[in-house]
Amino acid sequence: MNNIIRNMMTVMLLLVGSTPALHAQFNPTNPPEPDYEIVEPVKHYKVSISVTPASVAYVTSGGSYTSGYRKFIYTSLTNSKYKFSHWTLNGEFFSANSSFNYTVETADANFVAHYEFNPSSPVEPERLPDIIVSPLYLVTNNGEACSFNQASGNEHEAESWVMLEAFVAKGYEFKGWYKGSTLISSNVRFNYQMPDEAVTLTAKVEKIVFNPTNPSEPDSSQDNVQTTPTGDVNKDGVLNVFDIVSIVNYSLGETDENLPLYDLNGDKAVNVFDIVKIVNLSLE
DSSP states (O other): OHHHHHHHHHHHHHHHHHSOOOOOOOOTTSOOOOOOOOOOOOOOEEEEEEEESTTSEEEOOOEEEOTTOEEEEEEEEOOTTEEEEEEEETTEEEESSSEEEEEOOSSOEEEEEEEEEOTTSOOOOOOOOOOOEEEEEEEESOTTTEEESBOTTEEEETTOEEEEEEEEOTTEEEEEEEETTEEEESSSEEEEEOOSSOEEEEEEEEEOOOOOSSOSSTTSOGGGOOOOOTTOTTOSSOOSHHHHHHHHHHHHSSOOTTHHHHOTTOSSSOSHHHHHHHHHHHHO
């Protein structure tokens, strides 16, 4: 049996010697890192809100939002000699209601509240008190790995709820929303109640550190972990004829030490089938 194996090995070595082994350049100082993907900028659409004639009424503030965002828009009279007429969107009639919810589409929107001069009209109902609006600034500790569902600096009404979402790049982990050093939420998407003052929220992300499941040295730095190709039984980082010789020698020995390393097909034995497999691997 040993003579048969030796004869087969001689043939295989001749095959290996005549065919160059294809393998990647081994670089132990530069192990493969997790896939990295830059977050594409999130498309925002501008919603402008104004009134004509100017200064006769109050209107909600505009901003930039992602498609699908629901924006509440309304107007409130400040001059009793005028009365509300209608809203236009991009110059076209939109609504005769003084307030409405608008779902942001895939285009900029310019809303104008139109008022008519009518000094003899009945006294308008007492206008709503002025609404306090403040900007909400959104920042991140890594601008290339995180973006948001709405533009930083949008103004929001005090006590209103604002839906916030962070889009994190592949290879990074979301660590939470912070106001200063205080954690506000650990969820990548959450509803934030706007206070009556300007606020800055920071979305923190961290790069995921590559951590092989079976590092050769558990206590060593993960930044320099070496990866071993299947069949590289001598652990020199290269799959070649020396690994084939090692497996052949192991098959001729009488020890079961390090059996899983040499048993390439997992049949609990090191034999001609493992030799064939290592030859095939070296030819890939």
